[in-house]
Amino acid sequence: MNTDIEQILEFDKIRNTIAGLSVSELGKSLAKNLKPISDIIDIERMLDIxxxxxxxxxxxxxxxxxxxxxxxxxxxxxxxxxxxLEPLELLNVASTMRVARNLRSFAKEFFDKYPIIYEIIDNLHTFSDIEESVSSSIDHEGNILDSASPELYRIRRQIFAVRERITRQLGSILRSPDYQTAIQEDVITLRNDRYVIPVKQNQRGSVPGITQGRSASGITAFVEPNAVVELNNELQELISDELIEIRRILGDITDRIRQVIPQLQNSIQILAEIDLINAKSLLCVKLGTTRPELNQNGYINLIKARHPILQMNIDERNRLNRENNIQNPEKIVPIDFYIGDEFNTLVITGPNTGGKTVALKTVGLLTLMMQTGLHVPVGDGSKMSVFNEVFADIGDEQSIEQNLSTFSSHITRINRIIKQLDDSSLVLLDELGAGTEPSEGAALGMAILDYLHSRGVRTVATTHHDSLKAHVYSSEGMENASVAFDLATLKPTYELRIGLPGSSNALKIADRLGLPKEIIDNAKEHLNPNNIQIADLISNVEEMQKELEEQKKIAEERTISAFKTQQAHELLLRQLKSSKKEVEREALTE
Known part of the structure; x- marks a missing residue:
């Protein structure tokens, strides 16, 4: 699938969100490389997972x-x-091995409930012996334990004993009356990894031994007395033996890991896959998603679909508002959308900021999500088609470097789309015919829609051109749609109405906002009579639809009321029958 579509529809934000929900860099790296696929069998399996x-x-x-x-x-x-391998590296290896072992134990408890995931996890290898070697040799901070080997334990016991002897010997010198005037301070310290005592520089000769350093001021010499030179030498040899034994222990564990690298690498791949699956499912839970029914016929029927990024943004604002005790949470307005059955081309019209582009992006982004194996934020019973390609021309991307105007930029992208599409493509076109002289833009828009329709692709477009609405109305296999606008509040409702073309309502909005009546009337005189008729027709149809919806609501309420009444009557009848039987039983007993 073309890579441009991922950025245009903001699929990269979905990828980044999944990466952020991953536990490790293993899952993050897979999330950042997620791509939509077009094999329906593979997609079905991913959705099941x-x-x-x-x-x-x-x-x-x-x-x-x-x-x-x-x-x-x-x-x-x-x-x-x-x-x-260094101690911390071994700890990370053991920690990952432990996750593999825990996952296998976890999956065995639920193998009958989650068979597909059990099948994946069952391929993990476990390395309990290596885990045990690491945990018995290295503590959680990376220090080598005495229990790592008997030899290390023996060496460290000797180190402890020699240090004790050195400390006793130096303590005796510090307390000796023979050296009291020469001692700078009653402490034992280290210089050049050897135990020394601080001696006044001007009395250095009073303490026989080797000078291992001087203080920054020069008034103190750090002397290793002759009495501990051999003990310090012995200590250094033991410390060297300790380091050699530690490297041997680490090397032994590393060699054992080296022998199982193929199995461990295979397990790492499975763990990365599980990390990704977990992150994807967490996003789906967060968004309240549903598994759609799939087809390859180009049929889409989205019930109460929500734009996932818009929903996450609203959820985050609501969370912040709750923390600040701000009430009246925002709510996302879901849309019902369908295409690919009675019509393959849908043209959405309506005022600016009314939700046309959001509807367009919702259809496209949910398709990309589904083809990446994600459930989508829609209602139960929603159906989606798998497409070979999803194309979009959305947004004003003027190119200064290429000296392209808005119109030229749109046409360049549409031309690129036309060259790549096939009959299993979904094409999304925002503001079709915009950026040039209206009559020519509308004519070109009609021709583009006709061409795409003839190729059998599923096309969803938005426009402001009235003539495009009329063209769609008169063309078989095409349908109009609109986003609703409340003239009383001068606010869009974001509701998508398929089968009903919309209008920009520019004059009505201007009138509501108080523009002088003479200007409004003059503007109406400049309108094309055909456009006025279309606008009046749309207005009349909208009023009729509102009346039908109100009548439908009243009918549904009456149906519910009648059903409740029927249930009450049936309950009463059952109670009467039960009472009658009870009376008959009592009569027979008497």
Whole structure:
């Protein structure tokens, strides 16, 4: 699928959100490379996986992924013979191994409830022996434990004993009356990794030994007395033996990891996949999504569809408002949208900022999400088609470098779309015919719609041209739609009405806002009579639709009331029958 569409429809924001919900860099890297696919079998499987993952997060408390690390670079290092992994690197490897083991244990408890995810997790390898070696050798801060090996334990016991002897010997010198006048301070310290005592520089010769350094002021010499020179030498040899034993221990664990690198790399790939699945399902839960029914026939029927990014923005503002005790939360207005059955081309009209472009982007973005294996924010029973390509010309992208006007920019992109599309394409065109002389723009818009319709693609376009509405009305397989506008409040309702063309309502809005009546009347005289007739027709149809909706509401309320009354009568009848039987039983008993 073309890469431009992902940015135009802001699919990159969906990717980034999924990456942010990932536990590790493993999942983040997969999330950032998510691409829509067009194989319906693969998409169906991905949707089924998300269905299971959503239930795991809602019912089972989520996947046990805590501790998952990105150890891919560590594995590359370990694969080189002779290299030794550092303690913190080994801790990360063991932590990731522990996640694999925990996931396998977790999946075994629910293998019958979540068979697809169980199948994925069941391919994980476990490495309990290596985990145990790391945990018994290294503490959580990366320090090597005495229990790492018997030899290390023996060496450290000797180090402790030699240090004790050095400390006792130096303590004896510090307390000795023979050296009291020469001692600068009653402390034992280290210089050049050797134990020393501070001696006054002007009495340096009073304490036989080796000078290991001087203070910054020069008044103190740090002397290693002759009595501890051999002990310090012995200590240094033991410390060297300790380091050699530690490297041997780390090297041994590294060698064991090196032997299982193929299995570990396979498990890392599976863990990355589970991390991604978990992040995708968390987004779906957050958005309140539903699994749509899929087809390859170009048929879309979205029930109460919501633009996911708009919904997340509103949810975040509402959260901040709640924290600040601000009431009246914002609500997103869902849309009902369908195409691909009775008509393949839909043209949406209506005032600016009324929701036309949002409706266009909603259809496109939800299609990309579905083809990436995500459930989408729609109502139950929604149906979506898998497309080979989704194209869009949305927004004013003037190119100064290429010296392209708004109109030229639109035509350039539409031309690029035409060259790439096939009959399994979804094409989204915003403000079709805009940016040039209205009559020519409208004529070109009609021709573009006719061409796309003849190619069998599914086309959704927005426009302000009245003549395009009339053209759609008279063309078989095309349909008009509009976004509703409340003239009483001068605010859009964002409701999408398929089957009813809209108008910009410019004159009515100007009149409501108090523009002098003579200007409004003069403007009406300049209108094309045909446009006036179309506007009046639209207005009349809108009024008729409102009346029908009110009548439908009244009829539904009456139906509900009649149903409740019927239920009450049936309940009363059952009670009477029950009472009658009880009376008959009592009569027979007597």
């Amino acid at each position: 998300i269905s299971e993952a959503k239930r795991i997060n809602i019912v089972e408390g989520g996947f046990p992924l805590s501790g998952l690390q990105d150890i891919r670079q560590v594995m590359k290092k370990a694969s080189i013979v002779g290299t030794i």
